[in-house]
Amino acid sequence: MTDQRRAKYCVRVNEAYCKGCGYCIEFCPKKVFDRKVELNAKGVNSPVFARPDDCIGCGQCNLLCPDLAIKIEEVEPDG
Amino acid sequence: MSPLNHPHSKSLRVDQLPHIWCQGCGLGIVLHAYADALEETGLDLDKVATISGIGCAGRASGYVNTDAFHTTHGRALPFATGVGISRPEIKPVVISGDGDLFSIGGNHLIHAARRNVDVLVICSNNFNYGMTGAQFGPTTPSETKTPTSPYGNIENPFNLVALVTSAGATMVSRWTVMHPNQLKRSIKRGLTKKGFSFIEVITPCTTGYGRLNKMSPLDMMKSLKKTGKIRKVLPIEAICDPATEIILGDFVDIEKPTYNEVFESLTHRAGVAL
Amino acid sequence: MAEVLTGSHFVHGDWACAEGAIVAGCRFYAAYPITPATEIAERLAQRLPRVGGKFIQFEDELGAMASVIGASYAGQKAMTATSGPGISLMLENIGLAVMTEAPCVIVNVMRSGPSTGQPTAGAQGDVMQCRWGTHGDIEIIALAPQSVQEMFDLTIHAFNLSERYRIPVFLMADANIGHLYESLKIPETDRINIVDRRKPTAAKGEYRPFSAGEDLVPPMACFGDGYHFYATGLTHNERGYPDMSVEAQDRLIRRLCDKIRRDTTRIEMVEEHFTDDCNVLVVAYGITARSALSAVKRAREGGIKAGLLRLITLWPFPDARIEELTRCCVGVVVAEMNYGQLVREVERAAMRRVEFVPKLGENPHQPEEILAAIRRAGK
Numbered sequence: 001m002t003d004q005r006r007a008k009y010c011v012r013v014n015e016a017y018c019k020g021c022g023y024c025i026e027f028c029p030k031k032v033f034d035r036k037v038e039l040n041a042k043g044v045n046s047p048v049f050a051r052p053d054d055c056i057g058c059g060q061c062n063l064l065c066p067d068l069a070i071k072i073e074e075v076e077p078d079g
Numbered sequence: 080m081s082p083l084n085h086p087h088s089k090s091l092r093v094d095q096l097p098h099i100w101c102q103g104c105g106l107g108i109v110l111h112a113y114a115d116a117l118e119e120t121g122l123d124l125d126k127v128a129t130i131s132g133i134g135c136a137g138r139a140s141g142y143v144n145t146d147a148f149h150t151t152h153g154r155a156l157p158f159a160t161g162v163g164i165s166r167p168e169i170k171p172v173v174i175s176g177d178g179d180l181f182s183i184g185g186n187h188l189i190h191a192a193r194r195n196v197d198v199l200v201i202c203s204n205n206f207n208y209g210m211t212g213a214q215f216g217p218t219t220p221s222e223t224k225t226p227t228s229p230y231g232n233i234e235n236p237f238n239l240v241a242l243v244t245s246a247g248a249t250m251v252s253r254w255t256v257m258h259p260n261q262l263k264r265s266i267k268r269g270l271t272k273k274g275f276s277f278i279e280v281i282t283p284c285t286t287g288y289g290r291l292n293k294m295s296p297l298d299m300m301k302s303l304k305k306t307g308k309i310r311k312v313l314p315i316e317a318i319c320d321p322a323t324e325i326i327l328g329d330f331v332d333i334e335k336p337t338y339n340e341v342f343e344s345l346t347h348r349a350g351v352a353l
Numbered sequence: 354m355a356e357v358l359t360g361s362h363f364v365h366g367d368w369a370c371a372e373g374a375i376v377a378g379c380r381f382y383a384a385y386p387i388t389p390a391t392e393i394a395e396r397l398a399q400r401l402p403r404v405g406g407k408f409i410q411f412e413d414e415l416g417a418m419a420s421v422i423g424a425s426y427a428g429q430k431a432m433t434a435t436s437g438p439g440i441s442l443m444l445e446n447i448g449l450a451v452m453t454e455a456p457c458v459i460v461n462v463m464r465s466g467p468s469t470g471q472p473t474a475g476a477q478g479d480v481m482q483c484r485w486g487t488h489g490d491i492e493i494i495a496l497a498p499q500s501v502q503e504m505f506d507l508t509i510h511a512f513n514l515s516e517r518y519r520i521p522v523f524l525m526a527d528a529n530i531g532h533l534y535e536s537l538k539i540p541e542t543d544r545i546n547i548v549d550r551r552k553p554t555a556a557k558g559e560y561r562p563f564s565a566g567e568d569l570v571p572p573m574a575c576f577g578d579g580y581h582f583y584a585t586g587l588t589h590n591e592r593g594y595p596d597m598s599v600e601a602q603d604r605l606i607r608r609l610c611d612k613i614r615r616d617t618t619r620i621e622m623v624e625e626h627f628t629d630d631c632n633v634l635v636v637a638y639g640i641t642a643r644s645a646l647s648a649v650k651r652a653r654e655g656g657i658k659a660g661l662l663r664l665i666t667l668w669p670f671p672d673a674r675i676e677e678l679t680r681c682c683v684g685v686v687v688a689e690m691n692y693g694q695l696v697r698e699v700e701r702a703a704m705r706r707v708e709f710v711p712k713l714g715e716n717p718h719q720p721e722e723i724l725a726a727i728r729r730a731g732k
Contacts, residue, residue, distance in 0.1 A: 017096055021103035021285075021296050063259035064300075066107025067097060068114075071086055092583070095594065125579040130423075141583055141594065146576040148426060149585035149595075150419060151449050157383075157416035161423025161431070162576060164407050165381045169427065169577050187419075190412040346402045353405045 007052035010073045011061060017069035020044035024061035024070060030054040033061070090114040090124065092144050099138060103296030105282025108256040109203055110139055113174065116266035117145070127270075128171045130159045132179035135210045135284075136203040139174040153184030156191040159198050160338075167339045170197070170270065177204040178216040181237055185217070192246035192275045197337045199269035199276045204239060205284035206321060213287030220320060225291060236319070243277045244314035244331050250276035251314060251331035255303040256283065258327065265329065273337050281307070281325055356404045357542045366504040366531040367434075370460055370524065371396035373508030374432050376545055379458070380406035381424035381431040383417040385439060388472040389528040390462040393434040414439040418446035418459075425455040426584070428575030430512055434460035436528075437479045438469065440486065447521055448487035451609065453584045454519035454563070454571065456550055458511045459483075461523060462531035465714065474715030475528035477639055477690040483523040484668045490606050492613035494620060495523040495668040497638040501535035507665070513548035514620065518612055519570050525667060527690060529640045529717055553580070563605075564591040569612035613669060622665035623674060627653060631660025633731045634678050635686045636699050636707075638664040640717045645688055648723035652731075659727050667695065672702040679703035684730025686710065688723050 011032070013024075025033040025047050034050040049055075062070045085093040091114050100106045117124065124145050131140035133152035140147040146169075150158045159171035173180075180188050180202050191198065207225060208214040214227040218239065222231040244251050250272055252265040262280060269276035283289055283299035294302065302321065309327045317326040336344070346352035357376050362368075371393045374382070382397045384390070394410065401408040407424075411417040417433050424431040435443065440461050450457055463479050465471035483495045494514050496507045504526060511522040553560050553572040562582040565571040574580040587595040588602050613620065626646055628634065633652070637645035642663040652659035662678060664671065679685050685707040687696040696709045708730040712718050 019097070019102035023103065023297070023300060026297055027300070063111065063263075064108060064256070065111070066100065066104055066256075068085070068087060068091070068107060068111055069097075124581065126577060128427075128576045141585065144581050146426075146581055147583045148423075148453075149583070149587065150422075151445050151586055154415065154419035154446060154449075157411065157419035158423035158426075160409070160416075161381065161383065161420030161425075162427045164409060165424040165429045165431075166427040166577055186412055187416050190416070342402070342407070351403045353403070 006077070007055065007075050009055045009057040010052065010075050011049045011055060012071045012073070013047050013049065014069040014071070015040050015042065015044070015046050017067040018044055018046045019067050020046055021066060022047070023064045023066070027060050027064055029058060029060065030056055087114045087118070090117040090144050092142055095142055098142055100135060101286045103283060103285040104135070105205065105256040105280070106136055106139060106203055108259060109174070109201060109262070109280050109282060110142055112259050112263040113143070113201065113266055116263050116270060120267050120270050122170070122270060126169050128159070128162050128169050130155045130162070130171055130173050132175040132184060134176040134179045134208065136174060136176035137179060153179055153182070153187065155179065156184060156187040156198070156200070160191060160196050163197055164339055170199070172270070173198060173200045175202060176209070177202060177206070177218045177239070178208045181217045181239065188243070189246040192243055192248040192277070194338045195247060195249060195275050195335055197273050197275070197339060199266070200278070201266065202239065202277065202279050203282045204279050205282045205288055207284055207288040209284045209287040213284070213291055218319070220322065223291070238315070238317060238319055239279045240317040240319070240330055241314045247275065248277045248331060249274035249333050249335050252329045253279040253281070253317060253319070253327050255281040255307045255325065255327065257300055257303040257307060268332070274335060281319070281321070357539060359539050359541050362537045362539065363534060364501060364537050365392065365534050366498070366501045366526060367392035367462065368396055369501045369504040369537050370434070370508045370526070371400065372539065373505040374458070374512070375400055375404055376539070377430060377509040377512035378547055379430045379432050379512065380404070381421070381429040382406070382433065383409045383411050383420040383424070384433045384435060385411055385414045385417055387436045387439050389464055389531045390434040390436050390460060393460060414442040415446060418443040421457045422446060422450050422453065422455045425457050426576055428577070430456070430516070432458040432460065434462065436462050436464045437466045437482070440479060440482060444487045448489060448491065449586045450521040451487065451491045451493065452586050454573070454609070455521070456515040456519050457521050458508065458515055459521055459523050460526065462526050462528050464528050471715065473528070475640070475690065475717070477527050477641065478694065480525060480667055480691070481694045483525060490610060492610045493521055493523060493668055494518070494613065494666065495525050497525045497664060497667050498530055499639055499642050499663065500530065501533060501537050504530060505537055505539065509545065509547070513546065516548045516550045517570070519550065519573060520613065525639070527639045561591045562593045563589060565608060569608050569615065617669040620666060620669055621671045621674070623671055624663040624665060626661040628660035628662060628678055631658050632682050633657060633659045633684045633686065633727050634682045635659060635661045635688065635723065635727060636664065636675065637661065637688045638667060638695070639690070641688050641690055641712070644718040644720045645723050647720035648727060651720060651724055652727045657727060657731050664695070670698045670702065675699060675702040676704070679705070684708060686723065686726045686730045688712070688718050688726070690717065
């Protein structure tokens with residue numbers, strides 16, 4: 001069972017670009033993001049990739065990010 | 080993630096990021112779709128020129144890693160015409176806003192479409208003049224209260240899809256930023272197609288139009304998802320009313336000789352072509 | 354038909370201007386028809402496709418000027434021709450050409466204004482407009498032909514200057530010259546000097562589009578060369594990116610102006626007659642200078658030591674030469690086909706009042722009018 005839930009994707013949020021609009025959080029079909037409680041140095045509650053195992057790599061977060069702050073990488077399966 | 084390993088380091092000037100647009104501004108999504116399209120079509124980026132006018136959308140050309148030019152208000156299309164007809168191997172792409180393209184630039188828009196100049200126009204329609212503080216523009220719905228229509232907008236908005244179609248455009252599409260895949264697909268089509276291609280993108284202006292209408296950025300995006308309806312209709316029927324319904328789709332995609340092609344054929348016929 | 358129509362012709366000024374553009378290498382022309390410049394458009398509509406160029410009649414002058422800048426940035430030598438009302442429409446984009454250092458030639462075949470005025474009547478009423486019409490601190494170059502031959506020669510020179518300095522250059526022809534028929538000699542191609550813009554030698558990643566050396570003129574890449582450069586009408590830094598700092602404004606504006614101001618001795622062109630020992634100096638340009646020369650000769654016959662300074666470059670204005678020549682003069686006369694424009698510059702440079710002979714309406718000055726002024730000035 002754990003194999004099926006191993007994270008296949010890693011979503012990185014570039015906090016240097018993120019302006020905290022929340023689109024990735026809201027429109028993710030699997031709701032993998034949470035919003036950080038604390039403000040970062042830019043004054044933004046940026047998203048955090050909280051549930052990697054649920055991510056299906058649909059790419060919506062990347063496409064809808066107005067700040068080009070999201071990078072999606074495929075995770076290499078363990079040997 | 081440093082600029083060096085940004086996924087769009089080929090098509091964007093990543094050293095200029097983060098961009099100047101507001102939190103949640105749809106222009107970032109448009110820029111993203113354009114960057115993806117540029118990379119996926121595999122076009123030679125040496126032969127693309129990104130040209131923009133004045134306004135928030137006009138800043139887009141400063142982020143694109145092609146030859147790029149930021150013109151005076153409303154004059155992106157004549158500039159692009161000068162480029163495209165003197166250097167037919169260069170594909171001009173105009174990224175600008177509803178005010179720049181249809182108010183001050185309206186005359187040039189209809190003539191460029193009439194000429195079927197080979198250019199892709201990506202028009203960000205956010206229903207107001209964002210940069211100067213949310214004044215009403217040629218696409219603002221009637222009765223909207225803005226700083227220059229404090230008692231309500233007296234005027235009627237254009238249907239950009241119908242207008243551009245009747246002016247002679249050979250590709251006309253409308254999407255919203257909540258439809259990034261379709262948007263990217265249309266951009267790719269416009270990049271590779273010859274002729275006057277026009278894509279209207281409904282974009283949220285979060286600090287302008289959104290604030291005037293008491294909508295948060297998320298409210299605006301959810302509204303686009305709700306009101307955006309993909310339908311096969313005639314351009315004149317393609318309603319664009321952000322309160323009720325925004326008809327989306329690919330409305331026109333026809334082939335017609337471009338300005339340059341007609342120039343070639345007429346000068347050959349006259350026996351004067353080199 | 355050959356590119357260069359070497360030989361003798363009997364043509365009008367507009368025709369000569371069009372042929373001068375072809376010889377200079379102009380391969381893009383955009384305009385809107387307007388009396389008295391339309392003939393330039395009609396000639397180039399015919400000629401440009403035959404020499405591998407493009408002609409486009411735009412929906413208005415604003416678009417025409419914008420497309421000229423586009424073609425210039427695409428590597429073409431580009432030109433437009435219009436009259437006063439058209440220049441008024443083009444002013445904003447003329448500023449864009451200055452700001453983005455786009456080489457281009459703008460011909461104003463001047464007619465009586467202001468506003469619609471008298472479309473078929475020649476005038477010299479736009480000479481301040483070309484210098485100061487667009488907003489902000491700028492420098493431009495303006496040339497004033499006085500003959501059909503000069504309509505040809507100075508059009509070529511205008512292109513050369515625009516390429517050399519990356520600046521819009523105006524050809525300020527009064528309509529009288531534009532529609533005048535005279536002999537024109539077009540020389541062999543190898544006897545004509547053509548200047549092209551300097552191209553960058555920097556590697557593609559290293560190119561700074563607005564970085565200049567000693568001469569303050571940046572080498573110019575063009576679209577399609579692979580440099581992927583950016584240009585904007587906003588105040589910008591050497592990389593072309595918008596820069597709203599005080600330092601950027603100071604640096605850029607000084608460079609855009611100083612590239613001309615520091616080279617005025619090379620740019621200014623005047624023609625002098627009888628100035629070695631004159632004590633009444635007449636200053637004139639365009640067709641007025643022809644009447645003025647006649648007046649000066651008759652003054653000399655009548656015993657007055659009159660001399661003529663003909664301005665070929667109106668801008669930059671030859672302050673130093675005027676100051677030098679007028680120092681020992683009893684009087685100075687300025688004749689213009691307007692109600693007082695460059696006369697103010699002469700007064701400023703000469704630091705004195707001058708005898709001014711205005712002319713309103715289509716007829717150039719009669720030599721007698723200027724002679725009468727010479728007599729008044731000589732007292």
